[in-house]
Amino acid sequence: MNRESRTDASGELRAASQAQPNIALIKYWGKRDVALNLPVVGSISITLESLWTRTDVHFMPGQKDDRVSLNGRSDQAETKRITKCLDLLRTRAGVDYGANVASRNNFPTAAGLASSASGFAALVHAGARALNLDLSLEEQSMLARRCSGSAARSIFGGYVEWVHGKLADGTDSVARPLLDANAWPLRVAVAITSTAAKQVGSTEGMNRTAETSPYQSAWIDTQEADLSVARDAIRARDFDALASISEYSCLKMHALALAAQPGLLYWNGATVECMHRVRALRQQGVPVFFTVDAGPQLKAVCEPSAIEQVKAALRDAPGVLDVLDTGLGEGARAIATDLVGA
Ligand code: ADP
Ligand code: DP6
Ligand code: CO
Numbered sequence: 306m307n308r309e310s311r312t313d314a315s316g317e318l319r320a321a322s323q324a325q326p327n328i329a330l331i332k333y334w335g336k337r338d339v340a341l342n343l344p345v346v347g348s349i350s351i352t353l354e355s356l357w358t359r360t361d362v363h364f365m366p367g368q369k370d371d372r373v374s375l376n377g378r379s380d381q382a383e384t385k386r387i388t389k390c391l392d393l394l395r396t397r398a399g400v401d402y403g404a405n406v407a408s409r410n411n412f413p414t415a416a417g418l419a420s421s422a423s424g425f426a427a428l429v430h431a432g433a434r435a436l437n438l439d440l441s442l443e444e445q446s447m448l449a450r451r452c453s454g455s456a457a458r459s460i461f462g463g464y465v466e467w468v469h470g471k472l473a474d475g476t477d478s479v480a481r482p483l484l485d486a487n488a489w490p491l492r493v494a495v496a497i498t499s500t501a502a503k504q505v506g507s508t509e510g511m512n513r514t515a516e517t518s519p520y521q522s523a524w525i526d527t528q529e530a531d532l533s534v535a536r537d538a539i540r541a542r543d544f545d546a547l548a549s550i551s552e553y554s555c556l557k558m559h560a561l562a563l564a565a566q567p568g569l570l571y572w573n574g575a576t577v578e579c580m581h582r583v584r585a586l587r588q589q590g591v592p593v594f595f596t597v598d599a600g601p602q603l604k605a606v607c608e609p610s611a612i613e614q615v616k617a618a619l620r621d622a623p624g625v626l627d628v629l630d631t632g633l634g635e636g637a638r639a640i641a642t643d644l645v646g647a
Contacts, residue, residue, distance in 0.1 A: 318364035318402070320434035321645050324426035324637035326412070326419035327352040327458045327465065328493070328596055328604050330551040331528070331535045332558040334511050335521065341475040342451045345515070346528035349466045349535045350458045351606070352486065353493060354634030358423035360408040361645040362391075362431040368403035375408050375424075390428055390452035398436040407645050412629070415502035417571060417600010418495070425449050425456035430637035445637070446479040455507075462486050462635035464539050466532070486633035489542045492612045495629040496603040496619040498575035507599045510562060510569050517566040524561045544608060548587065548594035551606070555596045562599075571599050575624025579603035582618045591615070 333348035371391060373384040391404055408427065414420045429449040433440045440448070442460055450457035450467070457479060458465045463486035470478030505513070515521055531554050538546035562569040576597060583595040583605050593607035593615050607615050612630060620628045 318366075318435045318437075319362065319642060320431045321359065321361040321640050321642040322427045322431035322434070322637055323357050323359045323640045323644075324423045324430060324456075324459045325353045325357050325462075325634045326423040327455065328419060328598060328606075329455065329458075329554075330547065330596060330606075331531050331554045332598075333454050333467065334558045334561060335515050335524065336454070336511060338475065339512065342454055343475045343478050344454055344467070344469060345521075345525050347467060347469040347532050348458070349464070349483070349532060349539070350455070351464055351491070351493070352459060352462045352634050352636065353631045354486070355629065355631035356410075356412040356418065356423070356495075358408060358410050358420065358427040359640060359645045360406065360424070360427040360431050361642045362428065362435045363405045364400070364402045364435055365405060366400075366402050368405075370403045371406060372403070373406045373408075376410060376414060386452070387428060390425055390448075391432055393448050393451060394429070394432045394436055394438065398438055400436065404432070404435075409645060413497065413500040413502075415506065416500060417503060417598045417602045419455055419459070419598060421453035421507065422455035422459040425452035426459035426637045428452065429456070430460070430639075434639065442636070443479045443481075447476060450475075450478060450480075453507075460637050463488070463633055466536070482636075483536065484539050486635065489539070490609060490632055491544075491606055492609050493631050493633075494605045494607065494612060494615045494619055495631065496575070496579045496605070496622070496625045497627040497629065498573055498579070498601045498603070498624055500626070503571065503600050505569060505599075510565075510571075510599055514562050514565040514569065518561050518564045520561045520564050524557065527557070544592050548592070548606075551596050552594050559597065569599075571601060572597065573601045573624065575622055576601045576603050578622045578624065579605070579619055582622055583615070586611075586615065586618055
């Protein structure tokens with residue numbers, strides 16, 4: 306186990322970790338068990354490189370509550386969700402200490418850029434090390450999943466599948482690496498069209514969808530075929546096949562959510578304009594496709610040779626505030642506590 310960030314000499318129960326958000330190419334949307342956070346479908350994602358969460362977890366024997374600073378602020382609902390996640394680790398370690406948690410995202414939080422994925426992957430990774438829990442990556446993925454589904458995937462780098470799993474207790478619903486980031490180093494341009502937190506968070510959005518969208522069963526019935534096509538495309542490094550199945554899964558997920566009552570519309574005008582621009586580029590032969598999660602940001606995935614052209618097309622679109630550019634990155638890892646700086 307990597308303990309480099311621990312101040313061993315003083316015996317502090319403290320560690321810091323970094324994890325990056327991932328974007329789903331074959332989407333997760335819907336829970337078959339809300340308490341265990343088990344998905345109705347498997348999903349496939351890519352972990353990003355330049356966007357990150359850095360989290361410092363310091364357990365304090367004798368302290369009752371958790372004290373949380375997220376991006377320099379303290380929010381009751383966010384603290385509650387973090388406490389629930391740390392409780393899973395405390396139960397495993399057999400301790401009841403409160404923790405001081407400082408975490409920072411270098412990108413907009415709760416805005417459709419998967420802050421819950423990098424946030425809870427970093428929290429579980431750091432928290433487990435702080436408590437000297439010797440957890441395998443699969444166990445970390447399972448615990449991260451219980452805190453936010455997409456976080457299961459950010460434990461790993463590159464191309465990742467979070468499998469549906471068969472067991473009722475959910476211990477086999479974990480993420481597994483499909484392919485290393487450097488084995489197929491695609492790039493991603495992220496068009497930021499709003500930095501505001503979304504009005505309906507992912508958890509609430511997918512639960513509303515399951516309760517009210519008439520398309521829920523069609524979504525579940527067709528997912529296995531999409532996963533299979535995407536796995537094959539990734540294995541074969543077949544860009545066109547991955548482009549086509551990824552846009553299909555993205556639009557199908559949004560169609561499902563749009564049909565909820567009341568309908569979930571995560572896009573703004575700039576999101577739609579960016580979709581058209583990406584499709585126009587592809588028609589001209591540029592290797593690029595889009596995906597959009599539960600928020601208004603558009604992610605354009607492309608071959609490295611196309612990145613400048615893609616960025617220019619997105620930057621130019623009315624309503625685009627900024628375009629970030631990232632490669633594919635590694636999974637959660639230990640960092641020095643002074644790197645968090647929150
Ligand atoms: P997103 O699209 O950013 O993943 P979600 O609605 O899924 O949006 O989740 C956002 C929530 O994730 C935040 O309101 C907060 O509770 C949690 N979160 C975000 N960043 C962090 C972090 N660094 N550490 C812990 N929790 C975080
Ligand atoms: C649209 O993982 O944020 O980004 O499990 O309730 O925390 P919770 O939801 P979350 O949902 C992500 C939904 C998505 C698709 C995806 O990432 O697969
Ligand atoms: Co999320």
